Amino acid sequence: MPYPGELASKAAHAEIIRNPDVTAFLQECNYLTPPSDEECQAVAARFVPPLSAQVRTPAFVIAVDGSNHESSIDDKLPSTKIGYIKIGAVLIDLQQYGSLKVGKYVDPFRVAELQNQASALAFSIPSANIRWGNQPTVRESLRAWIDQQFYGPRTRFNAADPTTSLRSTLFHLAARRPGGLGTGDPYRLKIHKCPQCGNGPVELEDVPEQQYCPFCGAEVYPTDCLRVWEEAQEYQSNGVVMSRLMLILEHLVPFHYMRFLFKTAPLALSEMAFFVDGPLAIFGTAAWLHRSFMIFLQEVNRKLAKHGCHPLLMIGLQKTGQIVDHVSLIERHVSNDRLLAVDDEYRYKYILAGREPSRGGFGFETYYGQDLIYKTPTGRIFVFALPYPYPSKDEPGVDFVEEKVQFGHYPQLPTAIALINQLESDLYKNAVVPIALAHRYTAISLEPGGKVLDLLTRRALNA
Amino acid sequence: MTDFQQHLQIITRRVLSLERLWELARFQPNDAQREAIIHVDGPLYLTAGPGSGKTRVLLWRALNLIVFHEVLPGEVFLSTFTEKAAHQLQEGLQSLLGLVTNLTGRPYDLTPMYIGTVHSLCRRMLSDRRRFSVDRQRHRPPTLLDELDQYFHLARNRTWTEVRQCAGLEGDANGIINGIFGVRSESRHVAVTNCLALFNRFSEECLDSDHALYRLDNDASSLRNYLQTWNLDREGLSLLVRLYAAYRESLRTGNGVEQTDFALSQQEAYRIVETCTGSDQVFRHVIVDEYQDTNTIQERLFFKLAAGTGNLCVVGDDDQALYRFRGATVENFVEFPARCHTYLGRAPRRLSLEINYRSQERIVDFYTAFMQQANWAKSDGQDGFYRVMDKDLVAHRQSPLPAVVASTPAEPTDVCAEIATLVRRLLDEGKVGDPNQIAFLFPSLKYRGAMLDSVRRVKEALEAVGLRVYAPRAGRFLEVDEAYDLIGLFVHIFGYPPRADLRGHDYQAYMEWLQSAEAQGEALMHSDPLLDGYVKERRAELVRVAQDYRALLRTAESHHWDLRAPYDPDRMKRPLYNAHGYSDEGKRLLASTYLDRVVRERTAKGQPFTLGYILKRVTSIDWNVLDLFYRLCGFEHFKRMFDLAERAEDEGPVTNLGLISQYLARFMEQRVPIITADLLVDKLFQKLFFGSYLFALYRRGETEMEDADDPFPKGRIPFLTIHQAKGLEFPVVVLANPRKDDRGPQRVELLMRPFLEREPGEPLERLAEFDMMRMFYVALSRAKNLLVIAHYKGKGQRINAPFITLLDAGFPRIPTFNLNALPAAQEKDEALPKIYSFTADYLTYKKCPRQYMIFRGFGFVPARSQTMFFGSLVHRTLEDLHHELIRRRESHE
Secondary structure, three states: OOOOOOOOOOOOOOOHOOOOHHHHHHHHOOOOOOOOHHHHHHHHOOOEEEOOOOOOOOOEEEEEEEEEEEEEOOOOEEEEEEEEEEEEEEEHHHHHOOOOOOOOOOOHHHHHHHHHHHEEEEEEEEEOOOOOOOOOOOOHHHHHHHHHHHHHHHHOOOOOOOHHHHHHHHHHHHOOOHHOOOOOOEEEEEEOOOOOOOOOOOEEEEOOOOEEEOOOOOOOHHHHOOOOHHOOOOOOOOOOHHHHHHHHHHHHHHHHHHHHHHOOOOOHHHEEEEEEEEOOEEEEEEEHHHHHHHHHHHHHHHHHHHHHHHHHOEEEEOOOOOHHHHHHHHHOOOOEEEEOOOOHHHHHHOOOOOOOOOOOOOOOOOOOEEEEEOOOOOOOOOEEEEEEOOOOOOOOOOOHHHOEEEEEEOOOHHHHHHHHHHHHHOOOOEHHHHHHHHHHHHHHOHHHHHHHHHHHHHHHHHH | OOOOHHHHHHHHHHHHOOOHHHHHHOOOOOOOHHHHHHHHOOOEEEOOOOOOHHHHHHHHHHHHHHOOOOOOOHHHHEEEEOOOHHHHHHHHHHHHHHOOOOOOOHOOOOOEEEEHHHHHHHHHHHHHHHHHOOOOOOOOOEEEOHHHHHHHHOOHHHHHHHHHHOOOOOOOOOHHHHOOOOOOOOHHHHHHHHHHHHHHHHHHOOOHHOOOOOOOOHOOOHHHHHHHOOOOOHHHHHHHHHHHHHHHHHHHHHHHEEEEHHHHHHHHHHHHHHHOOOOHHOOOOOOOOHOOOOOOOHHHHHHHOOOOOOEEEEEHHHHHHHOOOOOOOOOOHHOOOHHHHHOOOOOOOOEOOOEEEEEEHHHHHHHHHHHOOOEOOOOOOOOOEEOOOOOOOEEEOOOOOEEEEOOEEEHHHHHHHHHHHHHHHHHHHHOOOOOHHHEEEEEEOEEEOEOOHHHHHHHHHHHHHOOEEEEOOOHHHHHHHHHHHHHHHHHHHOOOOOOOOOOOOHHHHHHHHHHHHHHHHHHHHHHHHHHHHHHHHHHHHHHHHHHHHHEEEHHHHHHOOOOOOOHHHHHHHHHHHOOOOOOOOHHHHOOOHHHHHHHHHHOOOOOEEEHHHHHHHHOOOOOHHHHHHHHOOHHHHHHHHHHHHOOOOOOOHHHHHHHHHHHHHHHHHHHHOOOOOOHOOOOHHHHHHHHHHHHHHHHHOOEEEOOOOOOOOOOEEEEHHHHOOOOOOOOEEEEEEOOOOOOOOOHHHHHHHHHHOOOOOOHHHHHHHHHHHHHHHHHHHOOOEEEEOEOOOOOOOHHHHHHHHHHHOOOHHHHOOOOHHOOOOOOOOOOOOOOOOOHHHHHHHHHHHHHHHHHOOOOOOOOOOOHHHHHHHHHHHHHHHHHHHHHHHHHHO
């Protein structure tokens, strides 16, 4: 770390270059190399035309994206930080969207109107060296404040009804958790252990009152089940926590919509598509959520099928990442209007550079959707994911690794493709309009967004 | 409002459209259906051929109004012809609205909606003090008597005597009355039955007795000519009108509570609508199904209700008008456009549902050709027709394959055998899945309570090929095996009634039936020692309580205690306890501390029990006839019937048991809710149950009560009257008797005509022909895949003229009919979704599937209905309080 005003030496790297160990290390590294033309052609041959089918595109799209920013409270105290997360959900009426095109062009003013139908959840996070209320540590502050925000009126579909809060959605999902930590009761959940004493599991109810650990009497919170507190730092940036929480929220918010609609107007779900940014997967301490998502989606689809409705459409769209990198290498060899379901063999061979396959198949502990690569008739290429068609990866009699890549198991695939074709955007590479709008609505720019948040933090804390 | 909430509102507002709902409900309306559904403003005249999906149209029409036009459910008046249809529509609507709720989250409550038969809706209007009364102060609506109640009311000694005396009729009243109806009989039963048929017609035509008598006394030559032409007697007519006036008076004053019947309740409803300001705008939409079967008072009521908005939608098919004998006036439908002009001042929009989704093309062609066999023209055709002529029915199921086949013209026995063989093959070759998918239709099934020979022949032919028949309206219901079994055991328990001073064939036949039942009961007891023991125990119990009552009575008499005097335990208890012959069981009841406490409490309140009450109380038994019924059902013989139904092998016996439970419940409700010993002493109970109630059911040939949901048990071939088949459909229909003799206009119609205050409509001399055509049209149009017609020939055999013409030499006959070409019947696809309630269905089923089958599936009446009665009482009291509070608040404001 430099001192203020200090400039770095211009020759400091020479020692590294001269070090023979470094040279030897570089020579022994294995890494992903661009495929040859022959390999590319072989890979491209795996792509097939998508099944043509009569589809009924949904009436609405909800696209969710998130963004975060960490502000220091003062230039003199750069290690004292507050984090901000913004989760945006953009609602697009596709009929309205279809009418935007006038001739070859899209009416920009009306696109701007679309963005007015957006909602946002803003979360603040006590980061390094910040304590909230009477909480003794950053970690305790983080736990209490996250829980309060999940429960707050702004996260509710009906501000007067706490059972419509984001926290209640978490209860509904946690109740579906397989194994001993599931309760089967949407008003009760279990956290695997008390963050204070480490004993567990601890069962909590969806009630407004503060609840306490039965073992040690410490305060416990329903949102502790997300386990983001495990990565909290007292004196350093909590960027990791923020990233984890943002990822969780990006997936949780669509399920929040789904849960409430499922309860009040379930068939409306067959009229909707949900776009989230990134693969359909939850990483880190809250990865267990992916199983609850799978179970919940299965319940929704069963109900929709009972009424003769299409299954719910949820699409994870990846703008960046390993598959996107891989695709850019082979793109020119793939014909237009071609599709590929990324199977484990392909992934480990071409994308993950020969990494050892994981138990139960790729993403066994994290993914709830299948990645697909699609090149549109206009030549744009998309990496997207659809939810797995099973409530679990251990379905009896199902070879999940084989079955998950069969197109026939994804009745919503033709609709997804039609929707991507309809919504592909010139604005960003690899993006569809809803995600682009959600991103634009959510992204906190360094300037002026980040600067303004810095000012807010400083003014509020200094006041 | 949160952002989430805003999103939700945007989504749920826009995802809803009628087209989307159709898609979800898998309904693809044709153009006419679509137009009928979305028509909102002004009168609508909807002619709907058989199987044209009119029920669905009504359903979607109501939904469209409620969901997309902001019409509140309470602003819709939807009248159907049967409770079953109303029930189906309500359930269907509830289900579709559930779909809407599933899409939008918006809930709908159909409770305020007026949906039901016109009778039930009138009744509801009479008690709807909020909307049809200015001050909410109207008295409780009169008790409604159904047909059987009406009969019991008028046939009761006291009422009948009063009515006759009021009408100034002395001497051989029954003979005189029956004579006016053209019947030579002195039977009161016949006289009462005939009178009621006419009285109902009088009420439906809004006959004013005074005015009618005035007309009879002062009318011109036209009346004289009419009476002469039809050989009627002016004095006889006058007597009937006076009897009618006296009957109405008896309803008003008899029994201590005001009573009414179906027809009069409509008049009362009409009167209320006429007098209550704004009542013509209570309903924004009045929709009437089966309009061809409405009568005069109903027509007036409907137009009156719709006068404020003009939104009157009528749906019907004049070709299916069957209920003239109940006062239906088909002209109301045929002339609807003109009437609309008169009453609403505007012409209705006419739409015709002509695509038949039910029957194969050849069947539709056949019944269309059938209707063309009659001349429907008024006089020379210049004045129009007695029928809606511009119909063009088209079958949706187009197929050149034959679907109508007749038997070889032959003697009845041969025809029946040929048809029975065909039916056997249909079942064996899987063309139908269950015998209940083949309906045998007859113009009538019985005469004077006994199965007609023509019906019996068909039944025997079917039985000869191993098929069983379910014929609830053939013969008396009491002649089914299960009634013999049950009533036979009842005879063994209660004993015979004392022999009544009655003569006549009916009574003799009834007593013979009772003896047969007793013999059947004995056979059952013989075969089951447990049952035998149970029956004897109950019998002994009854004997014991009767003896106890006598013993207590003797003691009371010996002490000169008045039975109406207050019971004084200090003075009376000991002597009663020591009464000679008083049983130990009885003593226990008398000595109970609970009884002592209750007696003391009542005395302290100044409301002491009478001695008579105490004697009854300590000798009453703790079961009633329904309890007894259910306990008997627990024995092996009856248990087997439930097992059969549970395995879906034969539901006939259990269906019959369900009906018996309903009759027993009615007896309890109207005659004897609790069996007390005083009723047993002089065999009063036996008189009431066997001598009066059961006898009345027997001679009326009661068969009306059928399960509204699924009247045709699996495993049996239904034998139905054509009237009974109205509104139903079957994969295979056998018209087993294409003969209906023209006996001229019905007597009631002749007697009614001179009093009509409207255009008389179809001429009397053509009524029989028109009615015959319409009746057979209904029969022919019930078939989906195959229509079989019995073609009788030979001595004394004939079929009606249109059939003679149509069943010519080239007509397909059974022996040459290729069964392979016939499509197999599909499992009945529930046309309308059924709603299951959480408590009545789900929880009951969860508690006990067999109980669910019995009470919900087969309509058994629970034995402990007192709790339900109490529940209703509480409900009504709360409602009264509610209205009173609103009234006070409004008057204060």
